[in-house]
């Protein structure tokens with residue numbers, strides 16, 4: 001199987017998310033960067049599928065050149081090919097991102113052949129537009145289902161499970177197909193030392209692309225207003241138990 | 256000309272969030288000078304649509320087709336596209352659930368127009384609309400503008416309450432038969448698997464949460480005991496699921512479950528913002544942490560600054576003592 005996964009580099013904020021003075025970006029001056037959990041699981045799922053069915057995994061990102069870090073991480077856990085669409089702006093709007101990614105997929109397919117499966121995250125961790133995967137799938141003319149938490153491939157069909165209240169919905173999507181996955185579909189592996197070393201040498205293919213701006217424009221980012229509550233300290237050890245149980249009684253959860 | 260609300264339903268059972276979208280859409284339609292219409296798609300649409308007039312829909316479109324046996328994001332999206340073209344709808348609104356967002360993304364891709372997901376407020380003006388939407392699962396807000404001939408917007412969950420209109424609307428029923436290509440059946444639900452019933456993490460009145468501070472999978476046993484004593488369930492942080500100590504279905508947060516219990520007992524959890532957005536709807540939070548500066552502690556209503564391995568069993572013992 002040939003599988004492609006689209007991942008996005010995002011900052012990894014701690015206790016709160018700060019915004020730059022111009023309101024255009026998350027202030028990442030003191031932050032590390034990561035791949036969104038959904039997409040990390042998408043990479044893991046792709047690697048597992050090729051371990052079972054054979055084949056290769058390509059990981060594609062659109063972002064600053066530093067996003068090479070996230071691509072190399074994917075290589076350290078088993079991805080074979082890495083492609084970066086470099087941009088210099090803070091973030092591209094969803095239409096523009098999707099147009100560029102669809103173009104990049106076409107480029108890669110022209111050289112290496114078509115992908116059986118293309119995986120996305122359910123939504124990006126930062127922008128959360130819930131659409132880039134759907135747009136790319138439509139541009140490529142392939143079926144797409146989002147929110148997937150289980151994939152089995154057999155006889156040219158991806159049987160995909162989507163969580164609903166108390167169970168799963170099942171979709172049988174013929175390949176080539178596009179799926180958006182959610183964290184929880186698997187437990188991603190950690191890189192091995194060997195994987196880490198190999199990823200340092202992996203080639204990152206640069207694919208410069210242009211695309212016109214879409215109709216959604218950022219004015220500014222800001223933090224929601226928080227209601228700060230005073231914290232009542234009930235104790236500093238197990239002797240706090242009676243006070244805690246008093247509280248539980250008060251709240252009526254001790255029926 | 257109309258503002259069309261896409262109503263989600265499961266084989267005739269209307270999703271509460273669809274009524275939230277209608278409640279959000281009522282003032283928006285007035286401000287934009289549009290009529291409020293609703294569309295319900297597929298088998299069960301008629302049953303699902305009974306309350307829509309009471310909730311303000313002037314027109315209720317019931318879309319049916321042999322292919323629309325169950326939910327299918329592409330078939331639903333294509334149906335909405337054809338309805339928009341047939342009625343000249345100026346805007347489409349959906350609830351910001353996974354389904355609502357996915358269907359609107361399909362509509363957007365097909366109409367080649369922008370789609371702004373998970374809005375908290377929308378100001379319609381003659382030209383561009385402006386809105387505030389959520390990013391980072393609600394940890395951050397974005398003011399944005401939307402420029403398009405057909406405006407596509409989803410409403411973040413729980414921004415408005417589902418409530419009937421002050422006076423019911425006409426609710427004129429208008430059947431609609433889209434023309435669907437057979438290939439769209441590729442993404443229609445074919446089966447369902449029922450896993451569990453009863454109280455879930457999302458609905459439990461008590462959640463006993465554990466983080467990295469719990470230390471191991473076995474370390475969760477005392478939390479299980481306390482949870483069962485309180486008729487609640489155990490939740491956890493991503494550090495815990497990443498370590499394989501608990502299944503992902505127990506994870507609270509941006510990429511896990513949003514909880515809203517009477518009380519959330521958060522032990523050994525630092526309270527990273529991605530965890531906090533999943534926990535903040537709890538009515539009360541009790542943090543148990545050895546670090547008085549931990550974000551979970553400073554944001555909690557109550558806290559105990561101590562080792563959770565001592566405090567959790569002591570709470571269970573005290574409850575049992577009082578119960579005799």
Ligand SMILES: Cc1cc2nc3c(=O)[nH]c(=O)nc-3n(C[C@H](O)[C@H](O)[C@H](O)COP(=O)(O)OP(=O)(O)OC[C@H]3O[C@@H](n4cnc5c(N)ncnc54)[C@H](O)[C@@H]3O)c2cc1C
Nearest residue numbers: 125466467468492493494508509510523525529530545563
């Ligand atoms: C895009 C994105 C999405 C994410 N989504 C989620 C999500 O959905 N849910 C989520 O939880 N995280 C999520 N995270 C991860 C999040 O950023 C944190 O890494 C994670 O929540 C930390 O888990 P923790 O609090 O258990 O661990 P830590 O941050 O390591 O905290 C452990 C805490 O335990 C305390 N402690 C240690 N020993 C004891 C003891 N004996 N008794 C009492 N206290 C003790 C310590 O003082 C500390 O406060 C996400 C991250 C990203 C980037």
Ligand SMILES: Nc1ncnc2c1ncn2[C@@H]1O[C@H](COP(=O)(O)O)[C@@H](O)[C@H]1O
Nearest residue numbers: 006007062120121123124129130131132
């Ligand atoms: N800049 C990007 N580079 C690569 N993939 C992306 C990018 N932005 C979004 N995606 C993919 O599209 C999915 C949905 O993104 P979004 O529409 O922003 O919620 C993400 O989970 C990623 O898999």
